[in-house]
Amino acid sequence: MTDVLRSSPTAAQRGPRQRLLARLWRHRGLYLMLLPGLLWFALFRYWPLWNAQIAFKDFQPVQGVLHSPWVGLSNFTQFFQSYYFTQLMTNTLVISFAKLLIGLPPAIILALAIHESSRKGLARVTQTVTYLPHFLSWVIVFGILLAMLSPGSGLVNKALVAAGGDPVSFLTDPGAFRAVVIFSDIWKETGWSAILFLAALIGISPSLYEAAEVDGATRWQRIRHISLPGMLDVIVLVTLLRLGHILDAGFYQIYVLYSLPVYSVADVIDTWVYRQGIQNFQFSLATAVGLFKGLIGLLMIVVANRVARRFAGQGLY
Amino acid sequence: MTRTRHDRTFDRSVNAFLIAVLLITLIPLIYVLAVSITPLGRTPSLLPTAASLAAYAELLKQPALIRALGNSVFLTLSGVLISMILTVCTAYPLSRPDLPGRKFLTGVILFTFLFNAGLIPLYLVIRDLHLLNTYWALLLHGAVSVYNLLVMKNFFQNLPESLEEAAKIDGATDLQVLWHIVLPLSKPILLTIGLFYAVTQWNSFFEPVLYLSDARMMPLPVVLRDILTGLNSAEYVESAATTTAPPDALKMAAVVLTTIPMLLVYPWIQRYFTSGTLSGGVKG
Numbered sequence: 001m002t003d004v005l006r007s008s009p010t011a012a013q014r015g016p017r018q019r020l021l022a023r024l025w026r027h028r029g030l031y032l033m034l035l036p037g038l039l040w041f042a043l044f045r046y047w048p049l050w051n052a053q054i055a056f057k058d059f060q061p062v063q064g065v066l067h068s069p070w071v072g073l074s075n076f077t078q079f080f081q082s083y084y085f086t087q088l089m090t091n092t093l094v095i096s097f098a099k100l101l102i103g104l105p106p107a108i109i110l111a112l113a114i115h116e117s118s119r120k121g122l123a124r125v126t127q128t129v130t131y132l133p134h135f136l137s138w139v140i141v142f143g144i145l146l147a148m149l150s151p152g153s154g155l156v157n158k159a160l161v162a163a164g165g166d167p168v169s170f171l172t173d174p175g176a177f178r179a180v181v182i183f184s185d186i187w188k189e190t191g192w193s194a195i196l197f198l199a200a201l202i203g204i205s206p207s208l209y210e211a212a213e214v215d216g217a218t219r220w221q222r223i224r225h226i227s228l229p230g231m232l233d234v235i236v237l238v239t240l241l242r243l244g245h246i247l248d249a250g251f252y253q254i255y256v257l258y259s260l261p262v263y264s265v266a267d268v269i270d271t272w273v274y275r276q277g278i279q280n281f282q283f284s285l286a287t288a289v290g291l292f293k294g295l296i297g298l299l300m301i302v303v304a305n306r307v308a309r310r311f312a313g314q315g316l317y
Numbered sequence: 318m319t320r321t322r323h324d325r326t327f328d329r330s331v332n333a334f335l336i337a338v339l340l341i342t343l344i345p346l347i348y349v350l351a352v353s354i355t356p357l358g359r360t361p362s363l364l365p366t367a368a369s370l371a372a373y374a375e376l377l378k379q380p381a382l383i384r385a386l387g388n389s390v391f392l393t394l395s396g397v398l399i400s401m402i403l404t405v406c407t408a409y410p411l412s413r414p415d416l417p418g419r420k421f422l423t424g425v426i427l428f429t430f431l432f433n434a435g436l437i438p439l440y441l442v443i444r445d446l447h448l449l450n451t452y453w454a455l456l457l458h459g460a461v462s463v464y465n466l467l468v469m470k471n472f473f474q475n476l477p478e479s480l481e482e483a484a485k486i487d488g489a490t491d492l493q494v495l496w497h498i499v500l501p502l503s504k505p506i507l508l509t510i511g512l513f514y515a516v517t518q519w520n521s522f523f524e525p526v527l528y529l530s531d532a533r534m535m536p537l538p539v540v541l542r543d544i545l546t547g548l549n550s551a552e553y554v555e556s557a558a559t560t561t562a563p564p565d566a567l568k569m570a571a572v573v574l575t576t577i578p579m580l581l582v583y584p585w586i587q588r589y590f591t592s593g594t595l596s597g598g599v600k601g
Contacts, residue, residue: 024417030409041426046429076320119332139538139575187341281438291434295432
């Protein structure tokens with residue numbers, strides 16, 4: 001034992017180590033290039049993870065992250081036992097699942113329609129135009145929604161009145177707000193989500209369609225038996241990816257669209273964290289809630305990835 | 318190939334569907350434009366019978382709005398520059414298959430994509446670095462997107478390796494290989510990712526509210542939000558009450574003005590991003 005420890009490294013042991021050092025030295029240019037990026041990740045992604053310990057502390061700004069007193073899980077239990085816990089979880093999950101269930105079919109149908117269209121020009125124009133809203137910020141979409149939905153001059157309300165109904169104040173009516181959130185999300189993102197499905201369709205071998213045509217399959221049958229199965233992997237993948245973010249619910253969208261009258265149906269975890277944490281200075285409580293959300297998200301993604309590898313043959317990462 | 322009556326009906330319904338989708342996408346945008354040019358005292362309609370640019374003239378007279386526009390342009394340009402330098406310089410080394418430790422480093426980066434500490438811990442970092450109420454907070458807090466980074470890394474990996482090897486044999490440094498050989502071959506992905514970063518920075522409205530306190534530093538989306546919610550809109554409609562533009566027209570003119578830069582850049586980069594994102598791989 002002592003002999004081994006004392007003896008100098010043999011030639012065989014020195015070899016790989018020196019080779020490694022030589023390899024590291026040979027790539028010094030690349031490592032130097034990596035430095036700013038790694039420094040960025042250390043500062044803006046890993047330092048926050050260190051700061052997250054205040055979820056288990058009673059954070060006092062004067063004492064700082066490290067010296068604030070530990071309080072165990074009390075921030076978490078305070079959140080789980082509070083009256084708003086159920087409301088926040090309900091809002092978050094309802095909005096998220098509705099976006100997924102109501103939002104996915106239009107993207108799939110749009111991709112199929114663009115793929116099947118006999119007018120390539122029309123298909124291309126539709127594709128380009130439907131991408132566009134993805135690049136508009138939620139503030140701009142908020143402006144558009146005001147134009148469409150305002151009780152006085154909004155186009156939708158004009159149509160409602162013309163059809164004999166009463167105008168609805170969509171953005172401040174708790175009964176209508178979630179529908180606005182879901183449908184504005186569909187308007188904004190359908191074209192963009194269709195890209196992935198379209199890519200899957202383009203990847204399907206044309207010989208399959210030709211063979212089906214020879215066999216006398218109708219266009220509907222070709223969609224059902226060739227196109228849809230060909231997209232299945234991507235559909236599963238997209239669904240799982242979105243399940244991984246099921247507690248996100250679209251913070252920016254809700255932050256800009258919601259207002260006091262609709263908090264009861266619109267307040268989601270992230271909007272609550274912002275109000276409690278930043279506006280009410282409850283740093284520890286808000287961090288605990290954020291951490292809870294992050295852990296659920298991580299769990300969902302890991303499980304989703306397992307399932308994706310199993311059923312779709314490829315994982316998300 | 319014979320076309321049956323069934324096929325023709327199918328074709329017609331598919332094309333009718335596409336036209337319906339086009340209309341649903343475009344009508345809200347057209348209506349915003351229509352409201353913005355509706356003269357005072359008239360109710361807006363989808364196809365206005367009279368037009369007035371009074372709302373635009375009113376907005377462009379506001380120094381606060383012009384300043385916000387300048388802030389946004391500055392933030393977007395410098396944000397894209399910083400993001401692209403960081404992303405390219407991280408993605409390229411990680412795309413070299415023979416770099417020792419590349420798997421570990423990729424894992425370190427990927428982990429931040431799967432799990433992050435949330436809003437408050439990052440806010441504390443920005444505060445402790447004394448970046449609150451500086452533009453550095455906006456330029457740095459989200460400077461690297463892991464998704465963009467991985468797409469770019471995959472793109473670099475798929476480039477033919479022989480070109481780089483030849484340059485290395487001729488004595489080129491890694492930086493020279495990146496600059497003279499890899500980047501010129503990567504135009505589609507650089508434009509695509511650059512556009513993504515630009516859009517994120519141009520559209521950002523929450524982070525400025527979070528990190529900045531000086532009203533004069535706010536970018537355009539924050540000012541637009543204030544106009545739309547009527548928060549500080551008095552500032553912008555002061556003279557409007559006595560002269561021309563109705564508030565609705567003014568609001569929508571502000572929406573249009575914020576959208577225009579996007580519409581100008583969009584068409585000539587748009588053709589790259591399908592090829593760019595898809596060749597980068599769905600896997601992310």
